Amino acid sequence: MFKYLIVDDEPLARKLIASHASKIEGLELAGECGNAIVAANLLRNKAVDLIFLDIQMPEMTGLQFVGTLKNPPAIILTTAFRNYAPEAFDLNVVDYLLKPISFERLLKSVNKFFDRELGRTSSVKSVGSDEQRFVHVKADRKIHKILESEVLYIESLDDYVKVHLKDKVLITHENISTLEEKLPYPPFVRIHRSFIINSNWVKTISNEGIGLNGKELPLGRAFKKSALNRLSVHQQK
Secondary structure (H helix, E strand, O other): OEEEEEEOOOHHHHHHHHHHHOOOOOEEEEEEEOOHHHHHHHHHHOOOOEEEEEOOOOOOOHHHHHHHOOOOOEEEEEEOOHHHHHHHHHOOOOEEEEOOOOHHHHHHHHHHHHHHHHOOOOOEEEEOOOOOOEEEEEEOOEEEEEEHHHEEEEEEEOOEEEEEEOOOEEEEOOOHHHHHHHOOOOOEEEEEOOEEEEHHHEEEEOOOEEEEOOEEEEOOOOOHHHHHHHHHHHHHO
């Protein structure tokens, strides 16, 4: 979950943003602040990934506040005024939202944030400790957080990829070769131009194919030697 903070001197504006953001899987509210000074104090004791930041506030503007942060989290600016846009984007913010903010427009901004955090070239990323690693899969306009152990295999079909899980299938628009570079070995092994498998689910290995969870997948000629070597090493551990 990505933790977000709302900084705005208008209670109704904070309420609207929180309501919109609560509908988006992958976000968790870390707090709300009525001004930048309170936000600065909060950030000293709590880590956040994203701030929805109003520009015009008493005592310190949102733009001034960003300038005080040594390592700022991702910022989505919110304002009723268009004229701040050039200065805002000089600060490398994720987006610039004009009030009143619709859910669709906020969702678009959050998706930009997800893309920035999870990698612009890949919609699957593996993170976490070796004991409990998980993957982020961007599908159906959501970010799905999935335990690595739940992924059976990945299948390339034309211009999209199917991520086969124990109980469902997620479809993501991605290049399988890019996924191969992002996913760790072990346990993931490329066995065919169209398949990457989770070697923890392998039941049988032969020169013709790999059996896992009741499914027989082919070994591609170009991947056969490397795949069999990797699977042999992994099975011995």
